[in-house]
Amino acid sequence: MIVIPQEKTQPIMRVCKCQEINKTQKQWIIAGLNPKDSDKTFTTFKAETDVQKRMKDTATNYCIKFKSIKRSNQNSIALLGNPGSGKTHLSIAIGVNLLSKGVKVVYMPYITATTALKQYAMDPENYQRHINKYLNYC
Numbered sequence: 001m002i003v004i005p006q007e008k009t010q011p012i013m014r015v016c017k018c019q020e021i022n023k024t025q026k027q028w029i030i031a032g033l034n035p036k037d038s039d040k041t042f043t044t045f046k047a048e049t050d051v052q053k054r055m056k057d058t059a060t061n062y063c064i065k066f067k068s069i070k071r072s073n074q075n076s077i078a079l080l081g082n083p084g085s086g087k088t089h090l091s092i093a094i095g096v097n098l099l100s101k102g103v104k105v106v107y108m109p110y111i112t113a114t115t116a117l118k119q120y121a122m123d124p125e126n127y128q129r130h131i132n133k134y135l136n137y138c
Contacts, residue, residue, distance in 0.1 A: 024099075032107035032133075033095050040092040052086050055079060059090040063097040070103075106134055 001019070004012040025035045042060055047053040062077045069075045077094065079087040088109075095105045113134070120127040 027099050028096075031095055031099060031105045032109075033092060033099075037092050038096070040089045041096060042090075042093045045086060045089050045093060047086070051081065055081070055086055055090055059094050063094055066098060066101075066103065108134055 002014045002016045004014060006012060028035045028038075042056065045052075045056055047056045059077070059079070066075075079090055081087050091107060095107050098105050113130075116130050117127065120130055
């Protein structure tokens with residue numbers, strides 16, 4: 001905390017930049033994102049093909065419209081495509097964008113998550129623990 005002395009009143013306390021950064025990093029980790037991926041934004045995404053341009057537009061519009069769709073049945077997004085098409089970059093950009101607006105997010109890498117869930121399919125306790133990461137967070 002930073003203490004700012006005032007002449008005739010109580011000092012003002014303000015959160016310092018380092019605490020804001022720590023808070024943001026903790027939010028990223030809880031959401032399943034790696035703080036080292038902070039460079040993956042909509043601005044840094046290079047859409048070279050028509051498909052990539054549509055993916056970027058869809059992801060950007062999702063963030064813009066999120067407030068109005070968050071309580072509807074159509075409030076999620078999945079990015080599917082070939083390796084190297086930009087799915088991870090855009091997924092992280094969506095997560096970062098929504099986190100910056102105070103929305104809780106969960107980044108779910110499909111292969112890792114489904115492999116873990118299949119691995120515990122016959123173990124109800126571990127299965128429930130893993131599925132709860134995605135069901136109860138948001």
